Amino acid sequence: MRIRRAVLLRALGACVLVVCLVNLLNGLSPHVGSSHAHFQLSSDRDGSWLRYFIHSRLFGIKSGEDDPQINISDFLYESSDDLIEISHKKHSHVVQRILQNNDTVDMITKPATPARYSKRIGGVDLPVPLWQRRLSDRLNRTGADFIDDFDHRYFLVELLQVRIYPEDRAKWTIAELKQWMHFLFLAGVEHIYICDHYKNSSERLALSLQRYVTLGLVTYLDWGAIRDPMLAQIKCYQHIINAHKYEAIWQMALDMDEYPFSVNDKEEDFLFRFLRTAPAYVTEISLANFLMLGQGDRSRDMVIDRISRMTPREANLLVKPIYRPERVQANVHRNHLIMGKRVAAPSNQMRMLHYWGARVQDWGADTQHTLDITMEMTSMRDAWARRVRESLLVFGEHTAFNSSTGP
Known part of the structure; x- marks a missing residue:
């Protein structure tokens, strides 16, 4: 019974992870979903957490490691009064x-x-x-x-x-x-x-x-x-x-x-x-x-x-x-x-x-x-x-x- 419960918990955890990753990829994809939902998670979570999540799930590396080729701040448009x-x-x-x-x-x-x-x-x-x-x-x-x-x-x-x-x-x-x-x-x-x-x-x-x-x-x-x-x-x-x-x-x-x-x-x-x-x-x-x-x-x-x-x-x-x-x-x-x-x-x-x-x-x-x-x-x-x-x-x-x- 304990073994079955552990297997079910692992399977449930894997499903949750897949759903999260699919939702993230939908945000990254230029073809799926509303274009204005791009990186919408950044308004709900800390930017460093999102950076770690993307790096670890998409690139297999942790935030802060060499050349992850992504910087969340670069995707947030900063207006300038001088522009x-x-x-x-x-x-x-x-x-x-x-x-x-x-x-x-x-x-x-x-x-x-x-x-x-x-x-x-x-x-x-x-x-x-x-x-x-x-x-x-x-x-x-x-x-x-x-x-x-x-x-x-x-x-x-x-x-x-x-x-x-x-x-x-x-x-x-x-x-x-x-x-x-x-x-x-x-x-x-x-x-x-x-x-x-x-x-x-x-x-x-x-x-x-x-x-x-x-x-x-x-x-x-x-x-x-x-x-x-x-x-x-x-x-x-x-x-x-x-x-x-x-x-x-x-x-x-x-x-x-x-x-x-x-x-x-x-x-x-x-x-x-x-x-x-x-x-x-x-x-x-x-x-x-x-x-x-x-x-x-x-x-x-x-x-x-x-x-x-x-x-x-x-x-x-x-x-x-x-x-x-x-x-x-x-x-x-x-x-x-x-x-x-x-x-x-x-x-x-x-x-x-x-x-x-x-x-x-x-x-x-x-x-x-x-x-x-x-x-x-x-x-x-x-x-x-x-x-x-x-x-x-x-x-x-x-x-x-x-x-x-x-x-």
Whole structure:
């Protein structure tokens, strides 16, 4: 009788433990339950207890041991009276949750593709890109304002910390920033969070980006207080994860000289189609770093149109991530994963083109060394230069072209 009672007590204890762990995992999962229940236990229990519980049950370690890759305080959004964040978000699709093969998955339904039409610019009819047609439909639809719940999320957003200033030897300007933004919108990015890391008030980008903010395409963050660039960048990423992680299924953290590039898919929304193939267990996808080098053809007035020499293999291990924001803590090249796995994007499918330009030749003329370590690569120019140009012109960005600035 005593033996049976002991067995029953152990079984009951195990069931209780399983129930607790399942409830905890529901709080951690980006797919199960209300997104606003994330770490709800922290309001009922001491934070150190919750940290110990998560570490011991999920990672098999006790609180305080080396590199548990989780810090409860990082998940609690701390507002700051000094932080200026300006945004008017308008979402473009609906996320439906269904049960499939006993796994909850996200089913993304974008609006029906708007009819094709053109806009006459300078006496020439230019096709309006798909992302701008969707934007127009969204702005003309009643009740399209941002709704902060699980069922109204972006599929993919971009995070950027940037400083644009006259003394920059690479000569990046607002023109190149807008070229990069329009390429990302063509690629499938729906919203861009920009931490403006200006030093002098004259460098602030708020006015230049005002139209994008008003249209719900950009969230602008005044980010000039933290002067150390690397610390500011990590804090920027973590702030956006903390404050906005329930607004998107995927986030991407690339700099304005870094362009995602699909080797085989050259149509709008290629990032959307690529990410839809990611299994549910994948938390982060690393894009390999291919350098685009040299002065290029300085008569051309867009970065991707001008520079067409690429390293034949990934240049280094400085990858950049696309990730599910509810499962990570921020870092620059590889985030700290709370759950799930990191995978490398096959470079013969998806990669990052990093436009260093003339950096390795100290911003001078092309050298034999630059030619020796690169190969001609015009696929980016051939596939996207014209469409980025048309996207900018149709949007009214007639000054976003310059042959004397950029790398």
